[in-house]
Amino acid sequence: MGIATKHCLHSPHIIHPSNTFNDRNENLDLIQATKANREDLVTSIINSDPSQTFKADSQGRTALHWATEYGYSRIAHHILSVQSRDRVTCDSGTSAVSLLDAQDERGQTALHVACNMRRENLASLYISLKTSVNISDRSGNTALHRAVRMNLETIALMLCELGADVNAVNELLWTPLHEAARTGNENIMAELIRRGSKLDAMTQNSMTPFLTAFFYYKIASRGSAYLNLESVWKTLIDAGCKLSQTDGHWTPLTAALACDSSFIAALLLFNGCHVDKSGRWGRGILQDAFSCSEPMIVKLLVLLGYIPTPDDLSHCCKQIPMYSRVFTRLRGFGSSLHKDRQEVVRWLRERREAPPSLGEWCRVSIRAAMNSASGDRPILANFKFLPIPVKLQKFLAMSDFTHYLVDG
Known part of the structure; x- marks a missing residue:
């Protein structure tokens, strides 16, 4: 025996x-x-x-x-x-x-x-x-799909080195990059991107790697928290992913706002993403920005072409009492959240009285044209190539935005 x-x-x-x-x-x-x-x-x-x-x-x-x-x-x-x-x-x-x-x-x-x-x-x-290494199973998954999904970093890198197809799709049109975005493994993502992985490939549900990371962040349990969402998103943006590609429900900007990620929302806006007119549940995106992100995102939206409506202003005014002094103290010693939101509401009222300047309208128009010419990809690095004075380059790149953060 x-x-x-x-x-x-x-x-x-x-x-x-x-x-x-x-x-x-x-x-x-x-x-x-x-x-x-x-x-x-x-x-x-x-x-x-x-x-x-x-x-x-x-x-x-x-x-x-x-x-x-x-x-x-x-x-x-x-x-x-x-x-x-x-x-x-x-x-x-x-x-x-x-x-x-x-x-x-x-x-x-x-x-x-x-x-x-x-x-x-x-x-x-x-x-x-x-x-x-490129044999697919009945569901269309290659060994690279499976290695990335199981977060086997060394194996995934070995497969890439041996010539695995980084753009192989399974029956649900998932690529290895979608799997890497799901697990949040930045090293695998970087290698896939370096080897030419398509940044904007869409699954059957029209999800890009950017929105795949968002979806799995939202459903992650407390025991398996997706801690590096912003870093994953920044990797995709820096690599040149599309900034406004939607699955029919979410865009990168609305996803960033839903996750309270002011950093990514600002990065998307500075890089020229489309400024959506509506957010979740059909209400103005400015209302989502006011509720979910840092107050400066509200100003940035307006300066990039969003025109506040009376409903937007009313919503923001109603939100102010929600941010009590007790809440702001919980945010940390010296938090100025309450004061900043009051300042933004005052600034919005002033903007409703005074129309945007011609220079601002020109900036919005030029940035929109650059977004279109780039294929909806990041434009921040392109301003220095424009045959215009440096001061105008900085103006188009929103380098003057800090002027609006406090003073209005």
């Missing part, structure tokens, strides 16, 4: 099959021996009948699939040793494909399984043996 080895204990989430059976069972095959973690029998069977390495069970799985599933590294090495010999033939007698490329009924290779089960040692072994 066999005894379970330490290889059975690799994952606490898997119930390994019993490795106790009658050794005199003449019908025992390679898959059974592998599941039972009987290294001695695996070696014996391979030596007597190497073609069994290609034998598949009812799930289309070979012994290598099962060795990978359970993390039996030594058995996987024994099975793969057959590949160093003369080519083995399948039961049909035809020339066999690489064992590493054999797919089960779900289309998964051993590398897919290694990534799914977080078997990094086996995944790196298969990659080093030059397995085909």
Whole structure:
């Protein structure tokens, strides 16, 4: 009777099959021996009948699939040793494909399984043996999709180095970059972007990587908090993603406001994103900005072309009492939130009395034209190339915006 080895204990989430059976069972095959973690029998069977390495069970799985599933590294090495010999033939007698490329009924290779089960040692072994890295399973997922989804950074980087398609799409049109945005792994994102990943690829639900990060941030549980959302967003903006691409419900700007991210909202606005006329629930986006972000975002919206309505002003006035002195003290010692919001309301009233200057209208028009010419991509770095005086370049780039922060 066999005894379970330490290889059975690799994952606490898997119930390994019993490795106790009658050794005199003449019908025992390679898959059974592998599941039972009987290294001695695996070696014996391979030596007597190497073609069994290609034998598949009812799930289309070979012994290598099962060795990978359970993390039996030594058995996987024994099975793969057959590949160093003369080519083995399948039961049909035809020339066999690489064992590493054999797919089960779900289309998964051993590398897919290694990534799914977080078997990094086996995944790196298969990659080093030059397995085909762009094979898709039945759902269209490549090994790179699975490695990124499981946050296997080293494996993902190895796959990229070996030529994995960074723009491969699965049946839901997810790319590896969508998966990286979902997990928030900035190192993987940076490598995918460096290798030409499409920043604005859209899923079946019309979500870009930017909005994918937003969605998974919003649904993340307290125990798995998505702590680096702003950093992920900044990575995408700096790389040149579209600034106003919508899924029909959200834009990057409204998503940033919904997450109280004044930094990203300001970055989007400075870089030339479209200034939406409406926010959530059909109300003006200025109302969302006043409720969810720093007061300066409200001023920035107005200076970039948003015209406040009477409803906007009324909403802002009603919001002021919500920010009591107790609340502002909870924000931290010396917080000026309450005072700043009062100042913004006063500034909005003044703006309603005095129309924008011709210079401001020209700035809005020129920035909109630059946004269109850039394909809705960041324009902040482009102002210095304009054949105009530096003072005008700074004016268009909103370098004078600090003048409005306090004084109005």
